[in-house]
Amino acid sequence: MKDKRKKAFYEHFENLAEKYPTYRKRYGYYWNRIINYCNYFIHEDNSVLEIGCGTGQTISKLKGKNKTGIDFSPKMIEQAKNRYANISFHVMEAENIELEEKFDVIIISNVVGFFENVLDVFESVKKVCHKDTRIIITYYNYIWEPMMNFGEFIGIKTKTPQQNWLSTNDIENLFYLSDFQVFNSSKDVLLPVNIPIFSYLLNKFIAPLPLFNSLCLNSYVSARAMPVKKEATEAEYSVSIVIPARNESGNIENAIKRMPAFGKHVEVIFVEGNSTDDTWEKIREVSEKYKDTHDIKTARQDGKGKGDAVRKGFSMATSDILMILDADLTVPPEELPKFYNAIASGKADFINGSRLVYPMGKQAMRFLNVLGNKFFSNVFSWILGFPIKDTLCGTKVMFRKDYEKLTKNRAYFGDFDPFGDFDLLFGAHKLNLKIVDLPIHYQERTYGDTNISRFSHGWLLLKMCWFAIWKLKFK
Secondary structure, three states: OHHHHHHHHHHHHHHHHHOHHHHHHHOHHHHHHHHHHHHHHOOOOOEEEEEOOOOOHHHHHOOOEEEEEEEOOHHHHHHHHHHOOOOEEEEOOHHHOOOOOOEEEEEEEOOHHHOOOHHHHHHHHHHHEEEEEEEEEEEEOHHHHHHHHHHHHHOOOOOOOOOOOOOHHHHHHHHHHOOEEEEEEEEEOOOOOOOOOHHHHHHHHHOOOOOOHHHOOEEEEEEEEOOOOOOOOOOOOEEEEEEEEOOOHHHHHHHHHOOOOOOOEEEEEEEEOOOOOOHHHHHHHHHHHOOOOOEEEEEEOOOOOHHHHHHHHHHHOOOOEEEEOOOOOOOOHHHHHHHHHHHHOOOOOEEEEEOOOOOOOOOOOOHHHHHHHHHHHHHHHHHHOOOOOOOOOOOEEEEHHHHHHHHHOHHHOOOOOOOOHHHHHHHHHHOOOOEEEEEOOOOOOOOOOOOOOHHHHHHHHHHHHHHHHHHHHOO
16 A cells, blocks of 8 residues: 555656656746745755655745755656756655765655555654754645645646545644654645735735634744753853843842852953933942953943844853843843753753742732733744744743844844844744743832833734744734
C-alpha cells in the first residue's frame, strides 16, 4: 500500500511538472498569501531551505540568502535549476535529507499532507537544524477537506491523490515526538481565489477576526528545537541590566544594594532621563561608591520617554543577555535570577514579566490601571496570536544577538513607541522568537510617584493597538 501511494504521488507531481507554470499562475493569488506570510518572519541574512520546492517559484520569492530547495521530483528540480541559477536545488526525499549546511529557516509549504510518514520527515529535518532554526509549516485547515474534494470533483481544483489532513494538534504532537516545540500558530485566507476588491476586503479585514479566523483555509505553525535540558543556574551567560531612571533618586542605591549575583557577570547600566530631582547626581554618587564591587555604567538619554532610555542602555550593553529593570523597584531586583534561569535554560527566547498573576501590593496598581492592563493584554494576545498576560510590565529579557537583529528590522514598525514595551514585543514577534510570560510579585513604590498618566498614556496605547492591528493582523 505504501509503495502504491508513493507511486501515485510521484506520477502526480511528475505530470504536474509539465504544467506547473500554468498551475502557479492560476493559483498565484493564493500562493502569494503564503509567500507574504513566510517573508514576514524571514530576514535578509537568513539561510533558507524549502522542502518540497517544486519548480522553485516559492523559494525564488522568499527573502534570505543561501537559499536551497529540495524535492523528490526530478522533472521539477530540472525546471527549477534552469530558471533560478542563484538557488541551490537537489533531488531528495524529505524523509532522508542529506545536506551539510544547517539553515536558519526551513519552509514546508503545503506538502505535509503528501508525506507517507510525517514523523520520519521531522526526524530528518533535525539534521539541518541548529539550535536557533525556525521551521514554518503551511498546510490546509482540515475543515476544508469536503470543499477541496468538491472543487476537484467539479474541476476548479487540480486533482491530487488522497493526502493526510492534519489538525494543528496533530502537527504539534508530531513535532513534540520529534523533539521540536510549536510556539506560534495562525490561520488566514477565507477566499483563495482573486475576486477584485471582494477577496482583498474579505481576506485582509474579515479573515483575522475571531470565529472567522477558525474557518480560514491556510494553517501555519512555527516550531523550534526543544531546548536541551541543563542546569539553568549554571554561569553560562553574562547579563546587562538597563535601569531607566526619571525622578527616582531615592531608589538608585537600593537598586544596587538589592541586586543579586547571578550568571557569569552582571553589568548594570543606569540611564537618566530628564529628571527634575537629583537622580543624575545620585546615579553618579552610587556609581563611584560601588565601583569596586559592581560593574556600573551611566548615561543620560538624548531623547524622551522610557523607550528612548532603553534603546540608549541596550546600545551600551556588552553582555550576552539584556534585561530591563524599572528604577521604581516595583519589580523586585531579587526576582531577576528567575528571568535569567528561564532564558539561559532555553525555555524561551524572550521573557516577558507579568504583574497580573500573583497578588500585588495594595497600592502597587490602581484599579483603573488593572482594568486597562487586562484589556490591553487581551487585545495584544489576539494581535500577536498567542496569550500574553501583561504587555506593560517593565521587565523584559532577551539575548543581545536577537536584539541586534531586532534593531535591523525596526523600520517595519517604525519609532512609534515611547514606552519601549511594544517595540520589543513586536520586534520579537517578527523575529519569530518564542515569547514566555514569567509572573513576578509586583510591589508598592517606596519613593516618588509614577511617571505614567492613566488617560493620556491610555489614549496613546489605544492608538498603538490600532497601529499593531494594521501591521500584524491586517497585513
